[in-house]
Amino acid sequence: MPAVDATRARLLEAAGDIFARDGYRAARVRDICAAAGANLAAVNYHFGGKLPLYRAVFAHGFACAALSAADRATSGTPAARLTAWVDDFVHRVLADGKPAWVGKLMAREMNDPTAVLDELVATHIRPHFTALESAVRALLPAADDASVRRGASSVVAQCVFYLHSRAIIARLHPGWRFSPDEVGRIAAHVARFSLAGLAAMAKVAKS
Amino acid sequence: MPAVDATRARLLEAAGDIFARDGYRAARVRDICAAAGANLAAVNYHFGGKLPLYRAVFAHGFACAALSAADRATSGTPAARLTAWVDDFVHRVLADGKPAWVGKLMAREMNDPTAVLDELVATHIRPHFTALESAVRALLPAADDASVRRGASSVVAQCVFYLHSRAIIARLHPGWRFSPDEVGRIAAHVARFSLAGLAAMAKVAKS
Amino acid sequence: MPAVDATRARLLEAAGDIFARDGYRAARVRDICAAAGANLAAVNYHFGGKLPLYRAVFAHGFACAALSAADRATSGTPAARLTAWVDDFVHRVLADGKPAWVGKLMAREMNDPTAVLDELVATHIRPHFTALESAVRALLPAADDASVRRGASSVVAQCVFYLHSRAIIARLHPGWRFSPDEVGRIAAHVARFSLAGLAAMAKVAKS
């Protein structure tokens, strides 16, 4: 592709940052254009409006992030698959990498669901969650669907916690830094904690 | 005459609903006043502006909700205290009672922190969280602060999950209804799951 | 009269101050009522509105100020009458006494003439100015009306200058204080300056 789409790409990156920081509503196309070094009308020219841009940002973000192969958790023992799933998710949630705004945007979508969320659930979230549920189900041989749901929820909850509650965490524990090492420790902790929790569930269900 | 503050009270209730539904920015004072059956200038007259109203809504919401005696978790064995804490929090998060919007507002504040959040952390959240942390610390005799932090986070995470992720839950599990019975089951689940997880942490720390 | 009109009187005083300071438009009835220690609705109750209050303030102000007998300049030689007139006017303009706001209000009315100004011209200003003109005419025996008008204008101009231009004066000469002594010096200066100017006019007209 020629440099034609250079502005478009810069716009996409800038929009991701600003949408993640300010939310859809509070974000101003002015700021996005300015941050992208583009004209004020560029957003409308390239995307046709603020909302189309928002959709494009999600598409772009997930296209970049979803490549990280959540599928590696499809083989091995259930415990290993769960551990791998947790490790992958926690790292993604706490990553500071390029598409750092993908997670923040997701968190925002959850509070202000738009039509975009439905698409995301269908294309990315449901498959991802199903992979976890299959591992949980294998770890709870005698459990009914509701128990599996609750068990899987407890696992997911511990991962997304660091996404939704970061504002609270920053205020309660100002010193808590999420270095790569700490992220690893958190992932290991969540996996261990969850496996023990699920084991307790299995014991109860059996009895 | 109690009719003196009738408009003020209606305004407060309406504002809670609408702020919870639309967020601070997107909420329009027009709608709030209309919903309260009051004049457009009423919010400025009674509260002095949109932001003061927002603060008042939080104060009102917490004043109503905080009465539910979080203090019953201050006595008994650590396990009992943690169980009581979880039960209280899960019920509060999943309650459909009067101040149903308090939770939603909190969730919004976490994604879009304003100055209000700092006050809330200081007055309500930190004390609440400290109570949990003390129970967790008692359950992890040999653990360092970081471990206690991660352990407590896992417990909180499972409670607030049903607050932040309800949009996702509704899409992934459309049939999941949070009846009083189900809320009870969830609370029991989270407590058991967490105690097992913490026990596993204790074992590792000891070894 | 009973204390019934105590509020009314306080309102009048406060309104004078605030109208003089902020102008009719920018002045807020809130501030006036607050300054008078009265209710917000007191202005409407006692005067029937903001504009009626404004008129009442003028009436009150001139009733207090006009007593100072501008008429003492009606006897004596023309030069003495002019000197007395100037002395009276300069003192009134630069006075810091009770009805200090009367002058400022007049200055405001001149820039933003309302119906009030027409009344004032008829009842106070025209008689006052006519007294001056008669002295000037006596000093310019051979002059036509236009010359008298210009001469009288030059005299008045020097007096009102300290009213209209005080903002400029304060910025150009920050140290210039209008103590009673200085006010006396200014009055003397204006009279002497004017008499010399008029004498020069008389000489030209004669030739």
Place this chain on the structure above:
Amino acid sequence: MPAVDATRARLLEAAGDIFARDGYRAARVRDICAAAGANLAAVNYHFGGKLPLYRAVFAHGFACAALSAADRATSGTPAARLTAWVDDFVHRVLADGKPAWVGKLMAREMNDPTAVLDELVATHIRPHFTALESAVRALLPAADDASVRRGASSVVAQCVFYLHSRAIIARLHPGWRFSPDEVGRIAAHVARFSLAGLAAMAKVAKS
């Protein structure tokens, strides 16, 4: 294309008229935009708000008016310089030319000083007044600063009188028209009157 700033220029001209007529506060951007044939948001787009527009109006007004060469009064005898200064100022004050609103705006600023006035004093008024003061000082060889100040004030006063008091003049002397001829006569009168007054001051100071 010069059409680029056409709206901006029309806005400036319309704003000058309306600000002069109604004052800063009472003037409505609506009216200004309507008078300029522009959209309601045009003033915000081109100037960034009402106050910035107000400043721009002053800058524009003085840029147009200040070209009239106040500098011709810098050479010649003191009397000639004073005469030239007065002639220039009187003509400017009583001009009906293009920037007719400049004077009215100045008069308003004097009664309701804003931050704009400070800038104006520094950039235009002080230099202008200093030129006069130097001529007056030359005419009062033995006088102290206070006397020079009072003398210069008497001269300025006669010029600005026709600015501030036009509402009164129109009511006291309805027939007084300020034709070019009459303006010339007034200028000559003020100069002669002032030179005589200053001569009288010089005589007193000497004695």
Place this chain on the structure above:
DNA sequence: AATGAATGAGCCTTCATTCAT
């Protein structure tokens, strides 16, 4: 292909005024 000028809808706020008590 891309821009800068211009638009119009909508929002929060201020403020004088009114009304029931």
Place this chain on the structure above:
DNA sequence: GATGAATGAAGGCTCATTCAT
């Protein structure tokens, strides 16, 4: 006689969007 609650009109400003170039 006097007040506090409530009203409605109006104003300035923001911002996404459009249009001519």
